[in-house]
Amino acid sequence: MKPEYNAGKNLKELMDAAAILYKDEMTMQAIADVLSLNPIKVRKLLITAGVYESDTAKLVQQTFNTLRETQSYSAAVTSTMSALQLSRPSVTSYLPYEKGVYFPEEAEAANISAGAERQRHYRAVVVLKKDPCEENLWKCVVAFRGYKFKTMSGLPFTYTLKKGREDEFTKELWIDRREDSKSLAWSSVLLAYHNIGKIGEVVDRPKALGDIRGVSYIYGLFYRFGLIDVPDEVKEKMAKR
Template identity: 70%
Template sequence: MKKPRKPGGGRKKLKPEYDAGKNLKEQMDAAVSLYKNNSLQAIADALSLNPIKVRKLLITAGAYESDIAETVQHTFYKYRETQSYKDAVLSTASELKLSKASVTSYLPYEKGVYFPSITSTEKISVGAERQRRYRAVKKLRAAPTEEHLWETVLIYQKVRFKTYSGLPFSYEIRKGRSGEYTKELWIDRRENSKSLAWSSVLLALGNVKEVGAVVDRPKALGDIRGVTYIYGVFYRFGLIDVPDEVKEKMNKCGCVAKS
């Protein structure tokens, strides 16, 4: 006679300590840490993986970008709104004339750890965070639009900046009751905090005549409230350059090494 099955019983895991999600994250963090100075093949060799898996790990971490990856993901998520994962892959493959394997190789892992660009920095590795900032700044410099500036400002919250005179500060953007970010930067300057309106930041952006050109002093960006902070932020983002004597104060102690 069969013994009744105990509640919660069943086949024991062969490897109870095995955690697929944890292992995937460890592989992803390792790939990201090597990505800056190595090719996909070099990373694959170092981690004993194939280059396609390395690329997929980097895509999952939000650290890899290319025109084809962006096209595949954009097309896939368009179909994913109304189709299952499998059908969306097939539709994407059909539209872009790619194989199913090619499409999935440019998509992040569905299970495990996917960190889109809006994920809190506390949940991603230092390497992934650095890559995220680098990509955002690169995009902003190429096309200094409000959308790209906002994306970069969000990513650089709580990062240390310096003013024209070399005083350190950081900022954060708070959320309203709806859970959405408010268009206001709260400047943390030692024990004091003051707000900086987004409209002021945009006004200064409009006064940047040429990306990367030297701006002698904050007031050259306009007679704007809080412009001394905007000046420091724009320098860090590479939207402006500053005179050598000012650069020395802003870069002292390596606090504002540009990403």
């Protein structure tokens, strides 16, 4: 559960920000860059806020609203597609948001629901296990920032990522355990990764991955990512709340 998550509040904050920037005559792309969204979602936000108008948007909304009087939302979208010869994404992109905004993978966990966060983790792990490589390992690291991991002894920890000048995550994990924070270099993670014998094999202790700084944390990451398995007694410690 994430009691701090509020889809309505997040949507309103994004709408307000997009509307202000749009009134300052910023382009869709520029607003998208500021809000870490794509231009189509920015347009949808502006439509929801009631500050964006175009002939196409007006036609789609009028057609949809008329059909919506007698049809379900999904059916009205389908009928609008047929009437205007548009694709489903095109139709929905000109309709206001009803529930909330779907955030990109780079969005902070606090901005998405618990369900969306679980799906993000699931997708990242599936991709990594299907195609184990450095690129997909990094995507997994990005997806799991803020997740509560456990070390072999059961001690909890999380990590955060920082962004550099190009607004991209720098490849350094900042481990937060209790009151201490320390950095874990991406090169250390890769060194341990290349020391894995076979994906999914049991690794009885962190040092088996190498004499690497921060390997106790890497051990916890790799187990959760599905890269390694651990002994049953270790699983019990990691599973305890």
